[in-house]
Amino acid sequence: MNRDRWEMIDSIFYPSSVAVVGAVDEPDRVGFSQFESVLMGGFKGRIYPLHPRLETILGYKVYRSLSEIPEKVDLAVIGVNQFASLNVIEECGKLGIKGAVCIAGGYREFGTDGKALEEQLISLARKYGVGIVGPNTLGIINTDAGLNTTFYPMRLDQGKASFVCQSGGIGLTIINKAMDEGLGINKYVAVGNRSVLDIADYLEYFAEDEGTSVIGLFIEGTEDAARLARLAGEVCRKKPVVLHKVGRSDTANYAAVTHTGSMVGSYQMYKDIFGQFGVLVVDNTLEMVAACKALAIAPPAQGNRVGIVTHTAGPSIALMDQICNRGCDMPSLSENTVEWIRGEYGKSLTVVIKNPMDLGGLGMQQVPFGRICKAVANDSNMDIIVSIFCLHRYWRFPSPEVVAAMRQSGKPLVALYISTQEGYRQERDYLHANGIPVYNTPEEAAWGVAALAHFSKRNS
Amino acid sequence: MNRDRWEMIDSIFYPSSVAVVGAVDEPDRVGFSQFESVLMGGFKGRIYPLHPRLETILGYKVYRSLSEIPEKVDLAVIGVNQFASLNVIEECGKLGIKGAVCIAGGYREFGTDGKALEEQLISLARKYGVGIVGPNTLGIINTDAGLNTTFYPMRLDQGKASFVCQSGGIGLTIINKAMDEGLGINKYVAVGNRSVLDIADYLEYFAEDEGTSVIGLFIEGTEDAARLARLAGEVCRKKPVVLHKVGRSDTANYAAVTHTGSMVGSYQMYKDIFGQFGVLVVDNTLEMVAACKALAIAPPAQGNRVGIVTHTAGPSIALMDQICNRGCDMPSLSENTVEWIRGEYGKSLTVVIKNPMDLGGLGMQQVPFGRICKAVANDSNMDIIVSIFCLHRYWRFPSPEVVAAMRQSGKPLVALYISTQEGYRQERDYLHANGIPVYNTPEEAAWGVAALAHFSKRNS
Numbered sequence: 025m026n027r028d029r030w031e032m033i034d035s036i037f038y039p040s041s042v043a044v045v046g047a048v049d050e051p052d053r054v055g056f057s058q059f060e061s062v063l064m065g066g067f068k069g070r071i072y073p074l075h076p077r078l079e080t081i082l083g084y085k086v087y088r089s090l091s092e093i094p095e096k097v098d099l100a101v102i103g104v105n106q107f108a109s110l111n112v113i114e115e116c117g118k119l120g121i122k123g124a125v126c127i128a129g130g131y132r133e134f135g136t137d138g139k140a141l142e143e144q145l146i147s148l149a150r151k152y153g154v155g156i157v158g159p160n161t162l163g164i165i166n167t168d169a170g171l172n173t174t175f176y177p178m179r180l181d182q183g184k185a186s187f188v189c190q191s192g193g194i195g196l197t198i199i200n201k202a203m204d205e206g207l208g209i210n211k212y213v214a215v216g217n218r219s220v221l222d223i224a225d226y227l228e229y230f231a232e233d234e235g236t237s238v239i240g241l242f243i244e245g246t247e248d249a250a251r252l253a254r255l256a257g258e259v260c261r262k263k264p265v266v267l268h269k270v271g272r273s274d275t276a277n278y279a280a281v282t283h284t285g286s287m288v289g290s291y292q293m294y295k296d297i298f299g300q301f302g303v304l305v306v307d308n309t310l311e312m313v314a315a316c317k318a319l320a321i322a323p324p325a326q327g328n329r330v331g332i333v334t335h336t337a338g339p340s341i342a343l344m345d346q347i348c349n350r351g352c353d354m355p356s357l358s359e360n361t362v363e364w365i366r367g368e369y370g371k372s373l374t375v376v377i378k379n380p381m382d383l384g385g386l387g388m389q390q391v392p393f394g395r396i397c398k399a400v401a402n403d404s405n406m407d408i409i410v411s412i413f414c415l416h417r418y419w420r421f422p423s424p425e426v427v428a429a430m431r432q433s434g435k436p437l438v439a440l441y442i443s444t445q446e447g448y449r450q451e452r453d454y455l456h457a458n459g460i461p462v463y464n465t466p467e468e469a470a471w472g473v474a475a476l477a478h479f480s481k482r483n484s
Numbered sequence: 485m486n487r488d489r490w491e492m493i494d495s496i497f498y499p500s501s502v503a504v505v506g507a508v509d510e511p512d513r514v515g516f517s518q519f520e521s522v523l524m525g526g527f528k529g530r531i532y533p534l535h536p537r538l539e540t541i542l543g544y545k546v547y548r549s550l551s552e553i554p555e556k557v558d559l560a561v562i563g564v565n566q567f568a569s570l571n572v573i574e575e576c577g578k579l580g581i582k583g584a585v586c587i588a589g590g591y592r593e594f595g596t597d598g599k600a601l602e603e604q605l606i607s608l609a610r611k612y613g614v615g616i617v618g619p620n621t622l623g624i625i626n627t628d629a630g631l632n633t634t635f636y637p638m639r640l641d642q643g644k645a646s647f648v649c650q651s652g653g654i655g656l657t658i659i660n661k662a663m664d665e666g667l668g669i670n671k672y673v674a675v676g677n678r679s680v681l682d683i684a685d686y687l688e689y690f691a692e693d694e695g696t697s698v699i700g701l702f703i704e705g706t707e708d709a710a711r712l713a714r715l716a717g718e719v720c721r722k723k724p725v726v727l728h729k730v731g732r733s734d735t736a737n738y739a740a741v742t743h744t745g746s747m748v749g750s751y752q753m754y755k756d757i758f759g760q761f762g763v764l765v766v767d768n769t770l771e772m773v774a775a776c777k778a779l780a781i782a783p784p785a786q787g788n789r790v791g792i793v794t795h796t797a798g799p800s801i802a803l804m805d806q807i808c809n810r811g812c813d814m815p816s817l818s819e820n821t822v823e824w825i826r827g828e829y830g831k832s833l834t835v836v837i838k839n840p841m842d843l844g845g846l847g848m849q850q851v852p853f854g855r856i857c858k859a860v861a862n863d864s865n866m867d868i869i870v871s872i873f874c875l876h877r878y879w880r881f882p883s884p885e886v887v888a889a890m891r892q893s894g895k896p897l898v899a900l901y902i903s904t905q906e907g908y909r910q911e912r913d914y915l916h917a918n919g920i921p922v923y924n925t926p927e928e929a930a931w932g933v934a935a936l937a938h939f940s941k942r943n944s
Contacts, residue, residue, distance in 0.1 A: 051878050054845075060877075129844065130834055177877055178905060191798020193902055196874050197925055200904045204924075244801060270798070272805045291805075308927040309802065310770065338651020338730075341704060342769065345732045345751075374590060384589065385514075414656050417520075417637055418511050442653055444660045445638060464664075465657055467768040 025228040032155025033221065033229045035123035037166045037211060039098030040069045042173075043090055043121075045112050046103030047073035049081045056081075057175040058103045058127070064179055065165070065172030072097060090115045099123040101163065101173045106130035106138070109159065110145055117152020124149075125173045126159035132217050133160060142219055149220045161216030162192025165199075167209055168235045174214070183208015184237040184320040188226045190215050190244045194270075197309050198240065206456050207317040210235045222246075224255050231259040238319040240312050241267045241303075249294055257301025264319045264479045266304045268312045269294040304478045311471045314463065318472030319479060321461040322436035327407035328477035329353045331400040332380035334412035335387025339442055339466045340380040343410065346470030352408075352477045354379055361403040365396060379406075388416070394425025401433035408476050409435060410469060414442040415451065423451060427458040436476050438462075440469040485688040492615025493681065493689045495583035497626045497671060499558030500529045502633075503550055503581075505572050506563030507533035509541045515563045516541075517635040518587070518623075522561065524639055525625070525632030532557060550575045559583040561623065561633045566590035566598070569619065570605055577612020584609075585633045586619035592677050593620060602679055609680045621676030622652025625659075627669055628695045634674070643668015644697035644780040648686045650675050650704045654730075657769050658700065666916050667777040670695045682706075684715050691719040698779040700772050701727045701763075709754055717761025724779045724939045726764045728772045729754040764938045771931045774923065778932030779939060781921040782896035787867035788937035789813045791860040792840035794872035795847020799902055799926045800840040803870065806930030812868075812937045814839055821863040825856060839866075848876070854885025861893035868936050869895060870929060874902040875911065883911060887918040896936050898922075900929040 044062055048055035059073050059081060071084060072093050078086045087093050090100065090112070100121055102112050106128040116124055131142035142159070149156050157164055163173035167182040176196065185207055189195035192214040202209055211233065213226050223246060230236045239259065246252055256265045272291040295305045306312050330352045334340045344354060357365075362377050370377075372386045381400060387393050393413070401409045409429070413421040421439070430437040439455055439462045441448060452462040463469035504522055508515035519533050519541060531544060532553050538546045547553050550560065550572070560581055562572050566588040576584055591602035602619070609616050617624055623633035627642040636656065645667055649655035652674040662669055671693065673686050683706060690696045699719065706712055716725045732751040755765045766772050790812045794800045804814060817825075822837050830837075832846045841860060847853050853873070861869045869889070873881040881899070890897040899915055899922045901908060912922040923929035 054848075057876070057878060134834060175876075176874070176903065189798075191796070191801075193794075193796030193800075193872070193874060194798035194802060194926075196796075196902045197799060197802075200902065201925060204904055242798070244798065270802045270805050272809065308806070309925050310927055334653075336651070336653030336656075338649075338654035338702070338704065339657060340653075341651075342654060342657075342730045345730050346768070349732065374594060388514075412653070414636070414653060416517070416635075418517060442656045442660065443636065444664055465661060465769045466654075467770055 025225070028153060029155070029225055030229065032122050033225060035098040036125065036155060036157060036164060037171070038169050039123060041072065041095060041097040042067065042069060043072045043074055043093060043097045043100045044103065045074045045100055047075055047081050047086070049078055054175050055103045057177055058101060058173070060177040061172040061174055062101065064177040066170030066179055068170055070095070090119055090121065096120055099125070101125045103127050106141060106159065110148060113145060113148045113154055113156065116154050117148060121154065123155050125157040125161065125163045127161060127163060127175070129160035131159050131219070142217065146219045156220040157213060158216030159219060162195060162214035165209065165212040168211070181208040182210070184210050184235065185240060185316040186211040186230045186233065186236040187240040187242070188213055188215060188223055188230070189242040190223070191242060194242045194309065198242070198312060201309060201313045205313055205317060206452055206462070207313060207320060224252055227255060227259055231262055236263065238264045238266065238316050240316050241265060243267065243269045243294070244271055250297060253297040253301045253303065256298060256303045260302040264304065264475070266306055266312060266315050266319070266475065267298050268306050268309065304475055306471070310468065314468040314471035315475035318436070318438060318461045318475045321456055322438065322459060322476060323434065325407045325436050325476045325480040327480050329355050329405060329407045330410060330473055330477070331357070331403060331406035332410045332412065333383065333393070333397050333400050334380055335383045335393070336412060336414060336442065337382050339412050339440060340382065342466035343440065343470045344380065346467055347473050350470070350474035352474060355405045357381070357400065358403050358405045361399050364399055369396070388419045390420055390422040394422030394429070397422070397426050398429035398432065401429040401435055401437060407435060407480060408473055409437045410440060410473060411437065412440040412442065415446045415448055416443070417446050421451060423454055427455070427460060430459060438469055438472050440466060485685070488613060489615070489685055490689065492582050493685060495558040496585065496615060496617060496624060497631070498629050499583060499631070501532065501555060501557040502527065502529060502559045502561060503532045503534055503553060503557045504561045504563065505534045507535055507541050507546070509538055514635050517637055518561060518563045518633070520637040521632040521634055524637040526630030526639055528630055530555070550579055550581065556580055559585070561585045563587050566601060566619065570608060573605060573608045573614055573616065574612070576614050577608060581614065583615050585617040585621065585623045587621060587623060587635070589620035591619050591679070602677065606679045616680040617673060618676030619679060622655060622674035624674070625669065625672040628671070641668040642670070644670050644695065645700060645776040646671040646690045646693065646696040647700040647702070648673055648675060648683055648690070649702040650683070651702060654702050654769065658702070658772060661769060661773045665773055665777060666912055666922070667773055667780060684712055687715060687719055691722055696723065698724045698726065698776050700776050701725060703727065703729045703754070704731055710757060713757040713761045713763065716758060716763045720762040724764065724935070726766055726772060726775050726779070726935065727758050728766050728769065764935055766931070770928065774928040774931035775935035778896070778898060778921045778935045781916055782898065782919055782936060783894065785867045785896050785936040785940040787940050789815045789865060789867045790870060790933055790937070791817070791863060791866035792870045792872065793843065793853070793857050793860050794840055795843045795853070796872060796874060796902065797842050799872050799900060800842065802926035803900065803930045804840070806927055807933050810930070810934035812934060815865045817841065817860065818863050818865045821859050824859055828855070848879045850880055850882040854882030854889070857882070857886050858889035858892065861889040861895055861897060867895060867940060868933055869897045870900060870933060871897065872900040872902065875906045875908055876903070877906050881911060883914055887915070887920060890919060898929055898932050900926060
């Protein structure tokens with residue numbers, strides 16, 4: 025991407041110092057949360073709150089203006105209103121500050137007067153070369169830099185999934201769901217009105233970003249869907265891109281237009297065109313998180329052939345229902361694998377040796393379960409392995425054996441844990457840390473498996 | 485339903501005393517978990533473990549046989565193998581024990597010999613009038629009686645949703661998801677091989693059961709889908725029935741046949757026929773739990789017209805996408821409501837007054853949010869109201885006001901909480917206790933809303 029743009033965006037995600045314009049000391053106001061967010065994110069650089077009268081906020085010395093700050097900051101987080109924001113951008117420009125996050129709404133989405141105001145904002149940004157996130161945005165997060173510029177103070181688990189969202193609320197939905205699901209976030213941006221920096225810019229930046237290994241896009245609508253789809257397709261050659269698009273009904277489309285003033289375009293058109301360029305198009309935020317989890321945690325698959333090892337049949341059937349609709353194959357076990365299982369465990373098995381391999385009661389035992397997972401992982405008919413297990417007070421999932429099976433075979437292995445009570449969190453965190461994504465329902469596991477198959481090497 | 489059948493099933497769900505046949509004292513064996521489950525469920529009746537040699541298990545006196553127990557028990561939970569189970573059933577019959585849960589597999593799903601064994605089991609049950617759950621089952625749960633006969637020791641939150649599942653694993657998936665989602669369970673049965681008691685029997689029993697206000701069915705396949713659908717339709721006149729059917733691909737169908745030996749039938753056939761009789765057919769376990777949550781917690785809707793109040797647009801658009809595909813309408817606000825909002829808050833609102841009503845920054849304030857929810861709830865154009873809110877450290881959702889709005893209007897109100905960190909659990913539990921189902925993603929909220937619309941009075 026263009027060097028200037030890259031520098032702008034880099035100033036935003038990796039600043040050495042941050043100014044918070046419009047910080048206040050009253051906890052019920054946005055300007056307080058905004059400032060507290062920057063502190064709570066764990067940012068290691070220098071932080072300067074700005075306010076016309078206050079002396080200190082949360083123990084930090086308050087500055088009157090950007091020019092009073094003893095260094096040139098990299099990023100200005102601007103929490104003042106839409107009119108005052110213009111002056112701040114001009115000051116940024118004059119001081120050579122390259123990055124700004126403009127929170128205030130009241131621009132393009134606000135009718136003719138707002139549109140004119142936004143045009144002024146854009147021309148100031150262009151004149152001085154200031155990169156603006158928003159306006160009308162929740163802001164950005166970068167766990168790599170401990171930076172949170174949203175007005176939702178929180179500290180996220182660090183991970184490899186990054187998100188570009190055309191809605192702060194959907195961004196928060198995905199972030200919260202990701203936290204609940206143990207999916208670490210790397211970067212997040214709510215694009216807002218996209219006056220200066222657009223979806224494509226963030227996408228290009230995330231494509232080159234070392235901390236990001238999968239990119240999730242949430243789109244209400246853009247004017248240049250075809251160009252964006254082509255770009256996303258290029259990015260897919262480096263790392264997976266997953267798209268969730270809303271606005272399927274006329275009513276929803278109308279709401280989207282009044283939200284960020286974007287033209288929306290038909291859902292089917294987006295689905296077709298992004299799909300054609302290799303992007304994985306998902307149906308909802310749950311699928312977005314499930315897909316990104318597999319892609320962020322597991323090694324890439326060589327193909328779309330799925331082998332299942334379970335001790336409970338129902339969930340394997342529900343899983344198969346979903347993956348067979350999503351481009352996966354369920355081949356037979358190879359003769360070698362069948363022979364090996366028959367030789368080792370034939371007497372203990374009460375069922376047919378096949379794929380899915382339902383071990384019944386034998387599957388409650390750690391060693392056989394682990395050894396059979398390993399045999400199926402090493403089966404040359406299989407590209408992706410799913411292990412299904414109901415955690416229990418006394419019977420443990422053979423986590424270390426399954427990790428070993430994944431490492432030895434080099435194939436992605438997905439764990440579906442039916443029960444979430446007995447020691448679930450601890451087991452999940454161990455597996456996640458070792459490259460095995462864990463799910464709690466057959467559908468979410470299927471969405472993860474389908475995402476791995478979609479981006480498999482044979483498919484690209 | 486037939487009086488004898490009702491008595492059999494009632495002995496199973498509401499026994500005064502329970503015998504656990506095959507209890508053992510080694511924690512890694514099924515017979516131990518089975519016994520511990522009965523204890524952990526909180527069962528208040530008398531409990532008798534049976535074992536040929538042990539004297540006590542977990543402090544309970546052990547009996548040698550059912551006939552040695554000093555009273556006639558109501559329910560025998562049978563954990564011995566498929567051959568020994570036959571003798572136990574015969575003993576039950578001779579002693580007049582009406583209820584039995586047969587855990588062991590190895591019958592019909594096990595080929596010709598197994599089928600013959602199952603026929604012996606059935607003829608014993610018929611001869612003596614013993615009601616059998618299973619065989620080849622995870623068992624039953626009834627939180628109303630503190631009874632858990634599965635070999636997964638746990639104590640569930642009590643609630644109004646009951647489930648009939650043709651898979652223990654899917655049952656555990658639903659139970660665990662329900663616990664995570666704050667949906668209390670009333671009763672649960674894993675039907676197993678359905679040799680004596682079938683899905684229809686449990687459905688009829690749950691239909692008359694006072695503790696159950698919504699019934700979830702999970703089906704792999706039955707021989708009498710049309711009859712079951714007609715029955716489910718009759719039950720729907722009393723209380724909602726939600727169906728999740730699997731087996732959409734040939735591969736999945738084959739797996740289902742080898743699981744419980746059931747003929748499966750086409751997915752579309754089930755969907756059509758159950759839908760025709762008014763049953764809500766859902767796509768996956770997540771939707772099952774989301775739908776049952778709304779139906780168990782909220783009052784019934786009068787119609788399918790949905791009004792949304794939010795302070796964040798994206799999630800409302802994602803929600804609309806889903807509900808507009810599921811038979812809901814999104815009418816305009818009535819003139820009265822628009823006038824009232826304009827009069828009270830026109831100056832603070834930066835957006836058009838419409839449905840969905842996006843309050844922007846104003847929505848962060850508890851009093852306006854609560855008052856506007858109330859106005860939309862009282863709007864004669866609306867049957868179901870959705871309030872969307874991102875929980876925050878300093879801004880609270882107006883929970884008491886929203887509860888008051890629901891009570892005053894008599895209409896169901898659904899809360900979509902975007903953030904799950906700050907005080908979420910506490911806020912959710914308060915709302916659930918007061919008749920307002922809470923969701924974390926637009927899709928789950930939409931599934932809940934669509935379920936309410938499906939079973940609305942105008943629809944029936």
